Amino acid sequence: MSDETPVTDDPSTQSPKPSPKPSSEPSSSVWTKIRVGLKPPAEQSIDDATDGWGLAPTRGTPREHLVAAVWFVMVAAVFLAPLFGGKSFSVVGSRQTDVYPWTAQDGPPQVPAQFDSADLSYPWQLQLQAALDEGTLPFWSPDVFSGGAPLYANGTSGQLYPPRLIAAMAPERWAHDLYVAFHLVAGGLVTYLLCREFKRSALAAVIAGTAWMLGSFNLGWVHLEVVTSMLVALPLGPLLVHRMWRRKTMGSVVATAAGFAVMIISGHLLWQLLGWLIALLYAAALGLTSAVRSWRSGDRSDAWGHLWRPPVAFGLGGALSAVVLVPTLVNLTQTPRKAFPVDLLKAFETPAATFTSEFVVGPSFTTMTTGVMNYHLAFVGTVVALLAVVGFFSRRPGSALARTIMIVTAGVATVGWLGRLAYDLVPGMDVFYPYGRLAGWFALGAVLAAALGFDLLVELVQRRWPTAAAGRWAMAAPVAGVSICVLTVAQLVPLGHNLNPPFQPRDDAHWFPDTPLIREARKLQQDAPGAGRLAPIVLDHVKWTEGGPAILRSNHAAAVGLDSTSGYDSTLPLPAAQTLRYLGGMPVKQVLSDPLVGAFVTNLEVGVTNYAALRSQGVTAVVTVPEIDPNDPRLAPLRPYEVAYSGPDGNLLRLGNAAGVISVRDDLKVLNTDAAVFEALPLASSPNAPIFTSAAAVADSDLSEATIASRNDEAAKQGSRTSAKVTDQGINSIVVDVRSAGPAWLLVGANDAPGWTADIDGVSVPIVRANHNHMAVPIDGPGRVEFHYRPPGLLSGLVITLVALALCAGLLVAERARRRLMA
Incomplete structure (x- = not known):
């Protein structure tokens, strides 16, 4: 996908450029820059046409970047304008109209397509905020699935992602809004910088950033915090890769690694890995083609540099994210999710219209549904779509990347031979579904192509009518660019509001009230x-x-x-x-x-x-x-x-006759199979019933069947009255006070999972899986039993991350020292 040629920012290696004609206006004037930039091709190179507002000779100035950032803030404010009127961009109020006990007072049901925001993100946000108040992180989610489930390492919660942590420190009903606002602005800005990296004009880059942040896919999915970060991650990957390829410095390698690490921990691991697959393939394309070119020219050192930098950057990024990545991968091996069968591919087929007619005129729907979300959201604005068609056929830097993204993602999503190939060969594509969600990736290619298309049209006008770029027509390109931005905002903001449930009041009645x-x-x-x-x-x-x-x-x-x-x-x-x-x-x-x-x-x-x-x-x-x-x-x-x-x-x-989550039992019966345990669960329901476990569960524990039988005999002889009470229920821990005169078993209704440890008065005790999914520990008398959960792999992942941080620091220091010696 590489159409790049080696470039350098060293003026001494570039051919001299003709000096601009004198102007009667002050040289500092923006209008002077525009007119000078749009002078006839006879007086300048088309590749280096203007200073900021046409075809850019540079990758922008801090002033231009600041103007662009202000614009993106304004655009985000337009979309989120109801926030300033006391409302919230939340689906909780809409979702509760569809679920008892709230629907009884809030009906009729609205069934928002983005209900995951209320079903997943909002409860997780509350847990994260509560854990931060306790000075910890919610490694475990204790109140779900009849005994809890891992949260930190579930591959989607993104608890160490800096924007999430910062948002969690805000008031409960502002956290989601701030999280969304940040990613809208950052997504637009990063896309703008990606276009500037390819030396697109400032206006072309702003058009692309505006269309990206307001694109139908991003606004349709922005509520879902597990994938909100894709707004930034998708354009960030190619930006960092191209910058690393261009600068050839250790600092750019470390920056790419850091960007990869931050995004990999930001949310849905599978989405992030597929997003970064584009960046990885792009890095490989740039590296290999440049290495071959350097090798043929005799510069072996430069060739090896192009080959080693990408794998080092991505490997180092994986190591930096190990504090999350390692426990997540360990946890995924313990979970029940499996690949979907290949015969479901046809059911996941995306209509071709999503990438043709709907791409130009927008999705047609009367009610926002999950079907619309999954299959019909590639639209980035009509004018932008037309510009993308023009830019698709460009041969300028970035065009191959844009074309490849558009062709491959559309091909996979419509489930032709590319879809089957992706299912068979690309890791994760047998779990990621439906493929229509690749419309978000397609939209990124489209806005990059649109930036190319805008600049290409400006060039064509300059070539066709050289004198039209001067005098009263000098402002034509800037006015056209600004008009496209405004029209795109005017078209996509109402569509974005239509894609989402109405903004809700920020009062108690709309936040799962009692x-x-x-x-x-x-x-x-x-x-x-x-x-x-x-x-x-x-x-x-x-x-x-x-x-x-x-x-x-x-x-x-x-x-x-x-x-x-x-x-x-x-x-x-x-x-x-x-x-x-x-x-x-x-x-x-x-x-x-x-x-x-x-x-x-x-x-x-x-x-x-x-x-x-x-x-x-x-x-x-x-x-x-x-x-x-x-x-x-x-x-x-x-x-x-x-x-x-x-x-x-x-x-x-x-x-009646319910034992509750914590109870003390005299008998732990070992059955041959898990199937036998299931059949016995009705017998385990009363407070005085035995606990049932399987031979496989005992084999996985530090107990033996002989030890269990011996303890059962002792408990039967004692026949003592026992009781247990939860004295402290933390997010990641359970503390139980046990009153028992002799040997017995403490049954705890927390789901057994790797990472749980137990001790009695500070002495470690073994845990055995009980009643198929819960935990039991042996007790010998009264005492304080403490259960603690830490994700398996957390410590080793933390060590790897710390070593990677030290290595990054060492590489940066070494490069700085080398530069001083060469100076």
């Missing part, structure tokens, strides 16, 4: 012996992508401080996902054999839920949508229970 049901449920959990857990039950055949009627869906319960079986994430412990499928009525054989494709969300339907096993998961109460009668015969297997609350926002059923 309702009578929530208050009663919270009270039940706090009062339950051994803590408690909720199980939300919905009507039959309610799918999570279709909206309501649902109740405390996804991570909504966690957002309001309730521990529940519900949850929503792309990664979670495999035993937890299997148990929740079993609770949802799936046969045991299918539970243990079927892979999970895509994100996982718990769905417990009234007619098929395995009620007999609910109590084994620490469930002490059930909430149902109000459409389900509390005395519905289908709920009979739940008995004994009492109706603690019934209202328009839902029903709350308190379960």
Whole structure:
């Protein structure tokens, strides 16, 4: 994809340029620069046509960059104008109209296509803010999936991403708005700098930056914080790569590595890796072609430099991000998500119109849906699209990159032979779907081509009418460029507002407020012996992508401080996902054999839920949508229970004979298989029932079946009364006070996962997976049992990152010393 030739910024190596004709105006005048820049081709080189507002001889000045930055701030302010009127760019208020208990008072349902922002990002933001208040990070998400799931290493939360950390320090209801505003401005500015890197004119670069930040894909997806950073990451990759190739310095290598590291930790790991694949391939293309050219010219040193710099930069970037990357990769090996089958490719086919007619006139839709988000958002403005068509056929620096991005992404998205090739050969493309999301990548190529197209048209006008660039026509190009920017803003801002739910008031009523049901449920959990857990039950055949009627869906319960079986994430412990499928009525054989494709969300339907096993998961109460009668015969297997609350926002059923999340048991039975454990879960539901585990789980622990049998015998002989109480529930820890006169087992309803450790009064004790997905530890009497979670690989990743930082510093110091010696 390289159409570059070696360039240098050293004036001594460039051919002399003709001096501009004298002007009667002051030389410092912007208008003088414009007129001088647009003088006839006979008096200047077309490649170096103007100083800033035509075809640029430089990559811009600080003053030009500042003007561009101010423009992008103004454009972002136009799009986010309702913020200045006391509203918020949030989907929480719209999403709660579709989910009980809030839909009872907020209907009719709106079902925003960007509901992930409310289901994932907002609860995670609250956890991050709470953890920062405690002086830590939320390594674990404790209130989801019937016992929690890894958060720091889930590959999407991006907790160490600097803009996320800074936004999390803002007030709760401003964090998302500030995060979005930053990325809009930064995305426009980085795209502008990328165009300037290719020596595009200032106006052409501003046009491209404006179209990129307001493009339909970016504004359609900007709510989803797991991918918001792609606004910056996609143009940043080629910018840093080209700059490294051009400057050939160790500083540019380190800068590329740092940029790669920051973006890899910013959000959705798969999206970031696919985004940086473009940068990696671009680096390879530039490096190899330049190395061959240098080798043929006899400059072997320069050739080797072009070959070693890209792999060093990307390898060093991976090492810098290791503090996140290593624990994430370790965690991904423990999760149930699998590749989708190849026969689904056809179902993911993107209409060709997305990259043809809709690319020119914009997407046509009456209601914003996930289908529109996934398949129809390549539009970057009509005028910009036409400029992109012109620039597509250019042969100037950057054109091959733009063409390659557009052709490849459109080809893969429309699932022709390129789509199948990507599925087979590109890592991650058998998990990334639908391919229509590549419209965002296509849009980047389009705005780069548009910048080329604008400058090419200016050149053509200058060539065709040399005298038209002087006198009263001298302002034609700048006026045309500014007009295109204004027209693009006027076209894309309303479309962006239409793509998103309405801005919501910044008041309590639109941020998952407490309702009578929530208050009663919270009270039940706090009062339950051994803590408690909720199980939300919905009507039959309610799918999570279709909206309501649902109740405390996804991570909504966690957002309001309730521990529940519900949850929503792309990664979670495999035993937890299997148990929740079993609770949802799936046969045991299918539970243990079927892979999970895509994100996982718990769905417990009234007619098929395995009620007999609910109590084994620490469930002490059930909430149902109000459409389900509390005395519905289908709920009979739940008995004994009492109706603690019934209202328009839902029903709350308190379960009798429920042990809760924490309990002490005398017997840990080892069964042959995990399937046998599932079949025994109904027997594990009462406070005095045995705990069940499998031979495989024991083999994975530091216990033996003989040790377990011996302890069971001792506990049976003692027959002592025991109790346990949670005294401290942290984000990454659980502290339990146990009162026991002899040997027993402490059952903790937190999902077993690598990274958990336990100790009693400071002495480490082994953990065994219990009741398929929870944890049990042996106890010998009264004591304080502490459980702590740290992501596996965190320490080793931190060490690698620190070593990489030291190496970067050393490389920069060494280069500076070398320059001093050569000076």
